[in-house]
Amino acid sequence: MALWRDSKGAWRAVEDRCPHRLAPLSEGRLESDGTLQCAYHGWQFDGRGACTHIPQLRGDDKAQQVACASRRSCVRAFPVQEVHGLLWVLPDSSEQAWERASEFPSMALPGLTRPPAESGLDVMGGGFFCRDLPIRFDTLCENLFDPAHVHFAHHSIIGVRQIENGTAVRLQGDVVASGFECSCNLYGGNSTITFQAPGMSKFQPEGVRTSEVFYGVPTKPGWSRIYAVTLVDTRMPAPKRKFSLNSVLMRWLGSMTWFVHAFRKHPVLDSDTYLLHVQERLLLETGNDWKGGFYMPAPADGSVVAMRRWFDEFGGAQQGAVPTCEPGTPMPAQMTKRQTIDRYSQHTAHCRHCSKALRNTERGMAAAAVAGVVAAVWLVARALVGAPLLAPATALGAAAVVACGLLVRALAGLREQFRFVDFVHAFNN
Numbered sequence: 447m448a449l450w451r452d453s454k455g456a457w458r459a460v461e462d463r464c465p466h467r468l469a470p471l472s473e474g475r476l477e478s479d480g481t482l483q484c485a486y487h488g489w490q491f492d493g494r495g496a497c498t499h500i501p502q503l504r505g506d507d508k509a510q511q512v513a514c515a516s517r518r519s520c521v522r523a524f525p526v527q528e529v530h531g532l533l534w535v536l537p538d539s540s541e542q543a544w545e546r547a548s549e550f551p552s553m554a555l556p557g558l559t560r561p562p563a564e565s566g567l568d569v570m571g572g573g574f575f576c577r578d579l580p581i582r583f584d585t586l587c588e589n590l591f592d593p594a595h596v597h598f599a600h601h602s603i604i605g606v607r608q609i610e611n612g613t614a615v616r617l618q619g620d621v622v623a624s625g626f627e628c629s630c631n632l633y634g635g636n637s638t639i640t641f642q643a644p645g646m647s648k649f650q651p652e653g654v655r656t657s658e659v660f661y662g663v664p665t666k667p668g669w670s671r672i673y674a675v676t677l678v679d680t681r682m683p684a685p686k687r688k689f690s691l692n693s694v695l696m697r698w699l700g701s702m703t704w705f706v707h708a709f710r711k712h713p714v715l716d717s718d719t720y721l722l723h724v725q726e727r728l729l730l731e732t733g734n735d736w737k738g739g740f741y742m743p744a745p746a747d748g749s750v751v752a753m754r755r756w757f758d759e760f761g762g763a764q765q766g767a768v769p770t771c772e773p774g775t776p777m778p779a780q781m782t783k784r785q786t787i788d789r790y791s792q793h794t795a796h797c798r799h800c801s802k803a804l805r806n807t808e809r810g811m812a813a814a815a816v817a818g819v820v821a822a823v824w825l826v827a828r829a830l831v832g833a834p835l836l837a838p839a840t841a842l843g844a845a846a847v848v849a850c851g852l853l854v855r856a857l858a859g860l861r862e863q864f865r866f867v868d869f870v871h872a873f874n875n
Contacts, residue, residue, distance in 0.1 A: 447524070447535065448472040453480030458493035459535045461522040465489075465497070471521065495523030495539070529554045531573060532661075532673065553646040553661065555677075566681040570656065572703030575674045575711045577793040579719055580786050582777075583645070583664035584757050585726045586672065589718065590647040590660045591639060591753045593632040594746035599718040602874055609634075615748035623760045628749045639749060643760065655682045667775040674711065704803035708863040712789055716869040720786045727780055783868070790865045804864040811857040818850030 448462045448471040460482070462472050469486035477483050481490040481498055488501040497519035503510040513519055522539040525547035534551040536543050550556065557567035579586065589595070594613045597605035615630040618638075625642040636652040645662040661673040687693055699705045732739040736754050740747075794800040825843045833840065 448482065449533065450476055450482055452493050456493065457526040457528055457533055459524045459526045460491060460495050465519055465521055491521050493523060495521045527551060530558050553642055555659065562680050566679060568678045568680050570676040570678055571706040572799065573675060575707055576671060577715060578665065578669060578671050579715065579792065580669055580781055581719065581722045582668060582726050583662060583670045584761065585722050586662045586670045587645065588750055588753050589722055590662060591641055591749045593630045593639065593749065595718065596632060599721065600714055603713050603717060613746040615746055617748055617752050621752050621755050621759065626752055626756065628752060641753065655679050655684065668778045703799040707797065707800050716787045716867060720783045723781065723786045730777060784866060787869065788866055794864045800864050804861065807857050807861045811854050814850045814853040814857065818847050821846040821850060
């Protein structure tokens with residue numbers, strides 16, 4: 447799709463192909479009247495997909511009018527809404543879809559459209575976190591609905607291997623087109639996990655203020671995008687915590703969006719994305735036969751079975767199609783582990799919080815390196831003029847060189863948090 451804001455500030459979405467010669471409209475430019483101009487031959491389109499101008503027919507008003515009125519000159523346009531700071535596109539260009547354009551998106555959260563004081567619902571960690579992942583849409587949905595992997599794949603992050611004591615997952619009701627619900631005992635107490643078609647998963651522990659909501663979106667064959675947000679029920683009392691400098695520091699850092707992304711969100715995805723990337727290619731070798739390829743004897747696999755059933759019955763898998771944007775398109779080749787969990791291309795480059803933090807980190811590294819060089823040159827100059835080596839000024843200069851070196855090293859480590867951090871399960875103790 448090609449998306450843009452028109453002259454009135456409204457978001458518009460059209461199919462990313464010009465009807466003239468099939469050039470990508472996303473490479474075009476915006477005109478002052480809010481229309482989108484194709485970069486190839488200059489055809490212009492409004493937010494409903496109608497062609498408004500063909501430069502090659504200037505001077506022939508009748509031909510211009512006939513051509514622009516033709517259905518063949520139009521591009522498919524889709525209704526768009528902005529809710530929760532996210533764009534919701536209804537992938538239907540029919541008149542019936544445009545009549546429903548003002549309806550609230552089916553997977554959106556009504557509580558977030560009102561102030562927290564009124565709805566009792568707020569968000570943590572700077573709102574929605576977004577990252578592109580090199581895994582299929584069905585694999586992502588299966589993973590988000592699989593609580594049994596948390597204590598192992600995400601050990602020391604959001605799980606603990608040693609406390610796994612027979613996780614049980616049970617389907618509540620039937621698997622229907624609109625979704626389904628399961629109960630589980632992941633952390634000892636009862637929790638509810640809900641799948642709302644076509645791509646929302648919610649994890650709600652009983653008696654806990656926070657819940658996790660995930661949206662999965664297929665973006666291209668073999669790739670999906672995840673949107674994640676932590677919700678807080680402000681009507682429930684906050685847990686009492688003992689005062690400590692560490693708790694104050696963590697609350698302060700937790701108020702910084704870049705810190706939440708780099709140290710809380712990314713590690714969760716880094717710890718299992720490569721596993722899923724390889725898993726789905728091995729499953730593809732079986733003809734996508736999950737019943738024959740997976741051996742799932744434990745009740746903990748109940749939610750995975752339910753999710754696979756949903757894809758078989760309602761998600762297109764019954765036609766043998768791999769659930770991606772374009773069924774039938776071959777899967778891309780397997781990537782290296784480094785490519786699979788590359789934080790920069792999958793998130794940082796597109797996140798204003800993390801890209802800014804990365805720039806500031808690199809500037810800090812440069813400033814510290816320059817300061818260290820200046821201090822080192824100053825020490826050499828003192829030595830050349832015969833200044834005492836044991837003088838306090840010399841000691842301060844040497845300390846400055848060491849401090850600058852340590853700061854550069856620390857900032858270099860921080861910089862990698864925005865680029866790539868290898869996750870090795872063998873060393874995750």
